[in-house]
Amino acid sequence: MSESKELKVREKQPLDSAAEQTKPGPVFTPNVDIFETEKAITLLADMPGVKADNLNVDLRDDTLTLTGEVGPAAGTPGEKIYVEYETGRYYRQFSLSEVIAQEKIDAKLSDGVLRLTLPKVEKATPRRIAVQAG
Template identity: 45%
Template structure:
């Protein structure tokens, strides 16, 4: 299987100043799978849905963001909190081997699945040899 470059952005030297936010920002845990024709990222982002997750790919940097609002129970005031809510953000550097026009994403029960198809030009091609 080819070793297609998908690199955690955090592993690289910072190229811009860290942004400050009033909310907590979590880095979602991500598993990365590779097949001969695609790469799949599976990110755990509890509480997000299709309306609160955003994915961008700009200059080979894939950025996943999401937001979770705390549940407000009518008539109750929060007395103790162990489950933190806030924003999610994670960035990856992807190679030029990814077909940007065919990237697909789905989210179900707070699990984001992002399929990054490999470009046709990088797939192995069988060359037919003919006798003369």
């Protein structure tokens, strides 16, 4: 798989100590798929259990940061016998190049999948420039 020069995936970096975290609990790295066309890059991030109001997509200094929080399942009657569903936070960062039109980035969350559309800057249209005699 080749990596796009317009979008650099930052290496996974686990948090080394609890002192680095501001909230207790695990931090998950969402799995992503990245697709590229001539006009845009599409990034799909798997964030099951995250609701739109608990999701942040932040763009600062050419760094795109995804954070989301998943809470405990609500409304489950009865006593817990066995639980595998983990609560915690999602965190992932990407470096953007100047080829991405940052002001036009679009984000949608549906069925636990975040879809980011990162449009590319339109290239200058080739044209003939008339020279005027002066």
